[in-house]
Amino acid sequence: MQGRRLMPELRYREALGAALREEMRRDERVLLMGEDIGVFGGAFKVTDGLLEEFGEKRVRDTPISENTIVGVGVGAAMAGLRPVVELMTINFALLAFDQIVNHAAHIHYMFAGHARVPLVVRMPQGAGHQLGPTHSHCLEALFLHIPGLLVATPATAADAKGLLKSAIRDENPVIFIEHESLYGVRGEVPDGDDLLVDFGRARVARAGADVTIVGISRMAITAERAAETLADEHGVDAEVIDPRTLRPLDLDTILASVRTTNRCVIVEEGWPHGGVGANLAALISEQAFDDLDAPVRRVSGADVPMPYSKPLEDIAYPHEPQVVAAALDTLGVGAPAGGGS
Amino acid sequence: MQGRRLMPELRYREALGAALREEMRRDERVLLMGEDIGVFGGAFKVTDGLLEEFGEKRVRDTPISENTIVGVGVGAAMAGLRPVVELMTINFALLAFDQIVNHAAHIHYMFAGHARVPLVVRMPQGAGHQLGPTHSHCLEALFLHIPGLLVATPATAADAKGLLKSAIRDENPVIFIEHESLYGVRGEVPDGDDLLVDFGRARVARAGADVTIVGISRMAITAERAAETLADEHGVDAEVIDPRTLRPLDLDTILASVRTTNRCVIVEEGWPHGGVGANLAALISEQAFDDLDAPVRRVSGADVPMPYSKPLEDIAYPHEPQVVAAALDTLGVGAPAGGGS
């Protein structure tokens, strides 16, 4: 045990809090804005304790005005601050889509590089808590479509901390997508203020030779569990890759893996149409055309608004069995899963 | 000439206006709302003359409040009207994204079918007029991602009329995406009030055996022109398909074509990442895996906010030469265009 405690274990939530605290201590210009992040301590308690340490000037409770909160962040960033805006869930970011896309993402280009928008917009996504059709969706695909944005989707405590620190130091607007179901999950987090995780570098969560499984956001964890099952029950050695950031995307690491396994499954929680999986499947099918022994398989959330009722919610987003079945399918093992040519 | 005049020639703009007029005459419940659609006659003159015919009750100029205009449409639709909301350009729809996604698209499902939202949101998109980074983008990919929405992208006057009439009669919320550069283009439009174009049926604009070119929105026209060049200058016989609607998507027609040509190029004006092309390339690579002799090629808009300066704008979205080159590339003719495996 002692040996393993060299690295402290933190919850994903605590790792995010630590990243915010360290960056606020390091850089006076970093400030936080969001609904109930201060006195209430944050809807998911990520900012708990920060008001006490940094005061109302730097930890600002806002009215419920998503579009304007983000826009205030854009203006403050243009004027030299490093605002980190929390939106309570990604679903509410749709109210701020104008400031995120038409302003934050495009100002640097529109003004020929004369202005910068070093803004971070943090928000959680994901199903599993029966929050129903207005609170449960995974919308990373909407953001990765937009040039000018960086998009991060950390799946572990270590990546949550390292990527958030990088995001705050980045000169570009960053959409930082957390996952509600991961907040309570513990993981080892390397100590040290300057342990950043670079954007654009995928994490190979598990090495393997038979099939490449790419998992997005929380689905990186699901993919890892599926890989264990594949090894234990099917003797299949899967490589699991978590891109960690969708913009920039570390396609090289994914392609290198697919070139050795010749098979690929992409797992995402969001909707299938025009999703992250579609984007990756297109890129992989284009880039590794001659290396693929089977079509890239996608396992995605169901193409429905997220229902409240537990049994419906359960089947509306992917779990290990679907990932296992998809992986076996690329290997021609198990029942072919309908449709297809 | 006389022979060809059996079908009246209408501009795309006039065809849309005719669809609105006919449906308003047919159904008392149809009303129009939007900024400057009445007294001003519409920013792109689609609604010109309708205020005079139908009066202020049914042709309503609105304040500049995109999110609320769409939301009023949602409520009116739930109460039994058939509102058609015009947004001046698709870029401004980002302000209404909450009402479109969290409300219009999901209410029917969220309330277990007890409510309906027969709403049409019309808006133009597209570059070519030097409107710069806040007015020029093609965002159909953002909408096709959303379950609960129907998405139409007519490229001809006939489809503009037939699809809009279908959209107004549909019980579902429809995102109806027009193209600014097509408004002035003339085309034959079948007469008759009840000539609808069904959603979910692709249009084969040109039959061909060598390569399938799928063109979205205005790019269907660009694809047709490229096909002529391919035939005239390269002896390549391209089949050109315009899906016409992205939700529902007539994948069968595209697959059937690819199964005979074994090659596919997708042309879209929007951004490449998570775009329409990525979605189609993924589906085709999955469904027609064994039929493809070359990777599905995508020709898309550049991954940049649309610049104002003419020479930059010109190269930021696809033109015939790129489509021709991509098609030749799938046939192994001409210089392979960089990258790839």
Added chain:
Amino acid sequence: MGSAQEPTGDLLEPTGGLPEPDVAREWLQTMTLIRRFEERAGEMYARAKVGGFLHLSIGEEATIVGSARALREHDYLISTYRSHGHALVRGTPPENVMAELFGRVDGCSGGRGGSMHMFDIGRRFMGGYGIVGGNLPIAAGLALASDYEGSEDITLCVFGDGASNQGTFGETLNIAALWKLPVVFMVTNNQFGMGTSLQRHSAVTDLQRKGESLGVPGVRCDGMDVLDTYAVLCEAIARVREERRPLLVEAVTYRFRGHSMADPEQYRSKEEVARWRERDPIPAFGERLIRAGVIDEDERRRIDEEAIARVDGAVEFADASPFPAPETLYDDVYVLGEGSSGWYSVRTTDPVQDASEGPPPSDRFSQADGRDEIPQQMSDALAHGEDGA
């Protein structure tokens, strides 16, 4: 629903400020039912019978009953994610509201919406909405339809103090005033938006005035007093119905419980909560009725016991109601059949029949959703769902 006769403030005259005995009794019964219902919902949440977020209106019942009873049956009511009471006051059986909380097929939203998304179109309750401020534009749309069709109906749009900071507030009030739409905007001022107090989220704290410079005059009522709420709303609704222009009503009240079940409430003092609890609208109105001789202690007890019994029945009913079948997952994403265009309109939506063709979504949705991920999903989904259910 409330008395068939036209609701008017005059109703309050006959018995010195009180309504007709039957009416008064029904108000007390309904407030008590809402209270007991939500207390029990809280218990069921603790027992994991209810999932997601659970927002209770405990303490705010007078604003619900006082306002809804000032409506005609045909008027529209639209609310937020805190809307169990709004469904109940409109007459949705507690059984169906509880079944919704349990996520069952007999829920008023078929188990699809849960606590935050109640709905009963038959009773003109146009829904609870999870997006703060999202219901305002929709309310204006409902009112527009009433005018368009030449009906006398008005729309009562209920939202919170925090929602008044959302962009839709300014946009909707302006449009409603400009277009003379018959909407009563009722801001339920319970002093907090989640953990942020009114003074900390709104520059103007006199909320009845917050619509003035947008063209919507306002009034205030005591949201802890069902009589005052009723009287003020009757007048406001009558004016809106007649003058066809919107009004804003601020109902001053207090939320006795946390924002949702998971709320440590560090943002307010026990004392403050206690002070407000002294004004609990239900005992207050009960005593008022006893003092006026409309009811006696026994009847008050009986009313409470009836409410408790009714809620017991609702829990039993909800528990007995089945969960939605997995194969219904894809139902009602779209309206299929009559009136909808395109190939999918000719497909049946009967899941059973489709299921027999199994897997239905690959059939019904193949073209819209691509060919592999959906069948994949669904076949696994079904498997998963069955051992999950």
Added chain:
Amino acid sequence: MGSAQEPTGDLLEPTGGLPEPDVAREWLQTMTLIRRFEERAGEMYARAKVGGFLHLSIGEEATIVGSARALREHDYLISTYRSHGHALVRGTPPENVMAELFGRVDGCSGGRGGSMHMFDIGRRFMGGYGIVGGNLPIAAGLALASDYEGSEDITLCVFGDGASNQGTFGETLNIAALWKLPVVFMVTNNQFGMGTSLQRHSAVTDLQRKGESLGVPGVRCDGMDVLDTYAVLCEAIARVREERRPLLVEAVTYRFRGHSMADPEQYRSKEEVARWRERDPIPAFGERLIRAGVIDEDERRRIDEEAIARVDGAVEFADASPFPAPETLYDDVYVLGEGSSGWYSVRTTDPVQDASEGPPPSDRFSQADGRDEIPQQMSDALAHGEDGA
């Protein structure tokens, strides 16, 4: 920029309501320059030298000069898609503003933004924005930064009457009042949002009051009179700078030209336009200066000739300025290098050097953008661009 000395209304005292002669002369010069510049821009648009939309402020010059001259050099100014004048009044050389309209590299936005998106951060002109209402939250953010850093700077946020109906208006005014942000919100009431008159788009037409119930008091100035605009803005700005809380100023004015170049103007009568033209702010101020003996007819003519000459030079300069090179298409999508994270930060952004490695974007953007469509695009793009340019 304006007089170095602190702008204050008192400035107006010395010569009976007029500012110091030099100051007065500079105002007339600047208003004249803006007018001549935009007239010429219109001609250039007709000659297809300028693309996109062209929104002229002709008739509104007094609102621009009167307000901007009440600012200190360090104060922020932020505006809309109608902002040629705002760039010019802040001191951006007409050459660079015209070059932007021509889409050339010497444009103040490098040719990327065009007429609707002018920018000059060095002169604290924080941009014109094409999204109606989009600049309000950004203005609040600029003001927040000023407070955060303890500077005395304030932000002047200019927008139109139509923009006051956008959700950001209510949201931003509330936050600015709540957080005591030093912003002057100036609504340039030119009577129309595009073709929709004030009465047809805003329930409250007394716009100076439109922020009151959001916590922002307002005042009005005569936007056709540079002296009144200056005096009112000086007082408002002084109050905001001192009291650190926002104010709303309504500048009543009129747009002499169409909304943009393509506007048949059927929504208003020739007579109405003619009536307002009688109050043209430039001749009005010129005569005032002549009456006061500050300038004479000759000088007035000289000022006009100088403005015309300056604009001639601007057109010549713009015409001589090159178009952006095709290989710059992908520049400045992201800030690369120092301070930015990830693999792409170690890449050079020098297009020339990258180009020599050709095709640069496939190299610089490969991982972010996939491997084929970008090189494809660019190689064709370059080809296309060359015969296009």
